[in-house]
Amino acid sequence: MKPTSPDSGDSECCNYEEHDDKIRMARKNLPEEEKLLEISDFFDALGNPTRVKILLAIMDVELCTCDLSAITGLSLSAISHQLRILKDRHIVTYRKDGKNVFYRLDDRHITDIVNKTLEHLGESEGR
Amino acid sequence: MKPTSPDSGDSECCNYEEHDDKIRMARKNLPEEEKLLEISDFFDALGNPTRVKILLAIMDVELCTCDLSAITGLSLSAISHQLRILKDRHIVTYRKDGKNVFYRLDDRHITDIVNKTLEHLGESEGR
DNA sequence: TAAACGATTGAATGATTGCTCAATTGTACA
DNA sequence: TGTACAATTGAGCAATCATTCAATCGTTTA
Numbered sequence: 001m002k003p004t005s006p007d008s009g010d011s012e013c014c015n016y017e018e019h020d021d022k023i024r025m026a027r028k029n030l031p032e033e034e035k036l037l038e039i040s041d042f043f044d045a046l047g048n049p050t051r052v053k054i055l056l057a058i059m060d061v062e063l064c065t066c067d068l069s070a071i072t073g074l075s076l077s078a079i080s081h082q083l084r085i086l087k088d089r090h091i092v093t094y095r096k097d098g099k100n101v102f103y104r105l106d107d108r109h110i111t112d113i114v115n116k117t118l119e120h121l122g123e124s125e126g127r
Numbered sequence: 128m129k130p131t132s133p134d135s136g137d138s139e140c141c142n143y144e145e146h147d148d149k150i151r152m153a154r155k156n157l158p159e160e161e162k163l164l165e166i167s168d169f170f171d172a173l174g175n176p177t178r179v180k181i182l183l184a185i186m187d188v189e190l191c192t193c194d195l196s197a198i199t200g201l202s203l204s205a206i207s208h209q210l211r212i213l214k215d216r217h218i219v220t221y222r223k224d225g226k227n228v229f230y231r232l233d234d235r236h237i238t239d240i241v242n243k244t245l246e247h248l249g250e251s252e253g254r
Numbered sequence: 255t256a257a258a259c260g261a262t263t264g265a266a267t268g269a270t271t272g273c274t275c276a277a278t279t280g281t282a283c284a
Numbered sequence: 285t286g287t288a289c290a291a292t293t294g295a296g297c298a299a300t301c302a303t304t305c306a307a308t309c310g311t312t313t314a
Binding site: 039043047048051057063066109110116120 | 154164184197248
Binding site: 141142175177201202204205208209223225226227 | 259260271272273274275276280281282
């Protein structure tokens, strides 16, 4: 049995000219699994409307859990759960002040990436 | 009953000074729901290891479904399903050539965004 | 110290996702 | 025309996800 043979250099199908070369090259250039997961985890963290709302809201002002609950119309609990995901992925960070916890973006890069995306989506508008 | 009152300007909790102002401002600046979904859908499309593999693989060379199956070690069907998601989100595009279908990135912006992310993740390495 | 408040947590649940499998489509070429 | 091959599709299923609810934690202040 040879079902897809993920690790050998040969292919199951598709016998055009540069086929094997392309596969070898592409496979060689792929980052290792851990890095791949890191990348997809990052995007996954931004891939949810509630979390995007949170990110956009704290883009230029720090806000507490309760603010974000009021802004999004979601329960404190729901927001807190989502904030934990964003914290774990190092996308937001926080500062405690008495009973409040204020959140802000962890990194200037996040802003850049989000802006780049807005730009991208903006230019393909009305498609 | 007034459970979170998502659309009124007042808050349920958290009575510090600039609270209401912050909420009003943040809510005003949020894009409308449709735009938000567009943004999160875009990130969501990149938020899966298989789809990230596909994107990285076709970053500088076009590849057919079968190539991508060989590269990732996943079934043709699995790859095809994921490619449909990327097509629907306008992240990849394709060219038919005989029995083969060759995929490539739809847009230069995608490359920029992915590179920006790699840069971001790279700089926070070893945390 | 007790009550109030902002925030977090864990269990539960319905919805969504990613894959496999089997069937099908479309193209090439014998 | 028929067979082979690349690709797509839909059903089905296990795993994951987003939210709610109830309980709890930690800080403030009465």
